[in-house]
Amino acid sequence: MPDINTYKSIAEKLLEQKVCLVAVSKTKPQEDILVLYQEGQRVFGENRVQELVEKQAALPKDIQWHAIGHLQRNKIKYIAPFISLIHSVDSLRLLEEINKQAQKHDRIIDCLLQFHIATEESKFGLSIEEAQSLLKSDAYQSMQNVRICGVMGMASFVSDQVQIQQEFKTLKSYFDSLQTEFFSQEPAFKECSMGMSGDYELAIQEGSTMVRVGSLLFGHR
Numbered sequence: 001m002p003d004i005n006t007y008k009s010i011a012e013k014l015l016e017q018k019v020c021l022v023a024v025s026k027t028k029p030q031e032d033i034l035v036l037y038q039e040g041q042r043v044f045g046e047n048r049v050q051e052l053v054e055k056q057a058a059l060p061k062d063i064q065w066h067a068i069g070h071l072q073r074n075k076i077k078y079i080a081p082f083i084s085l086i087h088s089v090d091s092l093r094l095l096e097e098i099n100k101q102a103q104k105h106d107r108i109i110d111c112l113l114q115f116h117i118a119t120e121e122s123k124f125g126l127s128i129e130e131a132q133s134l135l136k137s138d139a140y141q142s143m144q145n146v147r148i149c150g151v152m153g154m155a156s157f158v159s160d161q162v163q164i165q166q167e168f169k170t171l172k173s174y175f176d177s178l179q180t181e182f183f184s185q186e187p188a189f190k191e192c193s194m195g196m197s198g199d200y201e202l203a204i205q206e207g208s209t210m211v212r213v214g215s216l217l218f219g220h221r
């Protein structure tokens, strides 16, 4: 069960700092989500499509669902009707599919570009060069049903705070340079999604606008 006092103190602090709290509810039951919903939380993050679809169908319709995990193109169609933000866009082909499915539902889907900032091999994400070439492509420029609102990244799973801090600085520098180069006329490009249970305070210090916090709110998975 989520600890309400922990939730309240984190939510209050983030509100003061104007940082969006994404409550990461993956693997947790619907009752746990409702506990935080009753405290006022409306933004929840999930990383599996099937779980996302089931929870969206069952839970209150004013919840804003964020997709935070790696997405397979053939599953986009299931979340396209309702997803509020996709944090994990890591290829042009994925973005093309999101655009296509969004079009079918006559929506514009907000997305973040996911960057590889960690040292671990297994993490998904773009390099800055790949992101620049995506944004310069004709395919991207002709898309009408996606809106890129910023960047996302996950730091390495290490205890070295200096290394984690450096990775957040890297992501923030990518955000700044893409904003200057491609989005200077687009106020919607404003999100830097970085920071999880163990490192969200450090992430905020380095310019995060959106933190994805799971185990600290809901308990260990």
Ligand SMILES: *Cc1c(COP(=O)(O)O)cnc(C)c1O
Pocket (backbone or CB within 6 Å): 024, 026, 047, 068, 069, 154, 196, 197, 198, 212, 213, 214, 215, 216
């Ligand atoms: C699970 C997950 C989180 C939350 O992790 P915690 O350490 O439980 O806060 C954040 N971001 C992504 C992409 C995740 O998959």
